[in-house]
Amino acid sequence: MTNKIGGYGNRPVQTGTGKSVSRERDAGTSASQSAEGSKATKPVQITEQARQLAALERAVSDAPVVNEARVAAVRLAVEEGRYEVVPERIADKLLRMEQELRLTEK
Numbered sequence: 001m002t003n004k005i006g007g008y009g010n011r012p013v014q015t016g017t018g019k020s021v022s023r024e025r026d027a028g029t030s031a032s033q034s035a036e037g038s039k040a041t042k043p044v045q046i047t048e049q050a051r052q053l054a055a056l057e058r059a060v061s062d063a064p065v066v067n068e069a070r071v072a073a074v075r076l077a078v079e080e081g082r083y084e085v086v087p088e089r090i091a092d093k094l095l096r097m098e099q100e101l102r103l104t105e106k
């Protein structure tokens with residue numbers, strides 16, 4: 001059993017603008033540069049700062065998203081009735097977070 005959707009007819013669908021798209025690496029090259037593509041290029045040099053950033057990125061990506069020990073401790077405190085909610089502390093942290101977000105938007 002099939003259901004037809006009405007109101008659209010059998011018109012062709014436009015899928016793009018018809019313009020060609022160049023890749024980012026090709027966008028900066030001219031015709032003369034691409035013709036000289038067989039010439040030797042300079043080797044890429046990575047700075048020490050870039051190496052440190054890459055190492056930091058790896059360390060962050062390897063770190064667990066959730067601190068399981070902290071979750072277990074809070075869960076146990078809730079179960080035992082020892083978990084105390086301090087509304088003033090929550091409000092202060094929310095206000096501080098909002099202020100920091102405003103600073104990053106500017």
